[in-house]
Amino acid sequence: MAQAWKCSGLRWSAEGPELVWDGGRRSTLTWGKRVAFGVAEGGGRTCVGARGHACPAGAAVSARSTGARCEECARLDRAHSVAADTIADDPRPYRVYLAWFGPGMTKVGITAEERGSARLLEQGAVCFSWLGVxxxxxxxxxxxxxxxxxxxxxxxxxxxxRAVRAALPGTAAERAGEVAELHARAVALGGWPESLVREPLRVVDHVEVFGLAGLPTAVGEVSELVAGGAVNGELVAAAGPDLHLETGGGVVVLDTRLMTGWGLVPDAGGELTVPVKGFSKAPGVQDGLF
Structure with a gap:
C-alpha cells in the first residue's frame, strides 16, 4: 500500500506555485505538469491544527471546509491573525494595497511589508498597487x-x-484601469494617518505569473474530496489557492485548500472521480459532468 502524504496547501515562491507537504517536502508546479493523486481509503478528513500545532482531539472536519479546522483550532488560529484585529502591538511596518480580480472586483487590504507581494499571489490578485506603508x-x-x-x-x-478568470480584459492597461482610478481617489482623500506614507501608483500584473493568458473557460470546480476518489489533470493555470486542470471533460478548478487534512497517495489513473460542481448562473446547481 502506498504511503499517504498530508498536504499543507499551495504556496507561492519566486519560482512559482508549489504544493507543500507535511515534513517540508515541496512539489514545484509548472504549466503542463500532470497533477494526479488519490485520496486514501479507510480514513476521513481530520483537523490540521492551529499555529503549527496538531489538533489535540484529532477532530473530523467537513470535506467542503476550506479551512480544515475544528471549531476550537479555528478559534485559536484566528486569535493570532492580523485580520482578526486582535494584535495591536506588532512593530513591523505594514502596507495598504488595492487588489483587482476582475471587472468591478477591487478590494483594499493590508499585509506586512516584509512579505512583499506574497499575500497578493495567495489571494489570486490579477493586478495590484500599493497605497501606503x-x-x-x-x-x-x-x-x-x-x-x-x-x-x-x-x-x-x-x-x-475564479468565475471571471477566463474573461479578463486582454491588455495590462485595461486591467490596471480600475486600480489606477481608485488609487487616484484614495490618495486625494483627507484623513490619512500622519504615520502612513503614501506610495505612488505602480500596478503589478500577475496574468503571466498565473498563466491566465488564453485560459480556457472552466466547466466547474471540485466541491470536495472523498475517500477513494482521485484527481487527475494537466495544469494550465494557477491563481491564489486554485489550480486550473485540463481533464477529459474540460478545465476544472481545484481549490488546494480542500486537499488539507486528507491522506493523499500517488495515482496513475486517468480520471477525475471526485465531486465537481458546474459553474452556473443559478448558485448551487449541481452538474453531473463527472
Missing part, C-alpha cells in the same frame, strides 16, 4: 477609511474570482 494600526485605520470612502470591500469570495 506605516505602523499596523495606521494601516488598519487607512484600510477602514478607504473601505468607507471608496465603497470597496476588504474581501471577495474565491468563487467570484
Amino acid at each position: 506605516g505602523p499596523l494600526m495606521a494601516a488598519r485605520r487607512t484600510e477602514e477609511l478607504l473601505r468607507a470612502a471608496l465603497r470597496v470591500p476588504d474581501r471577495i469570495p474565491y468563487a467570484e474570482k
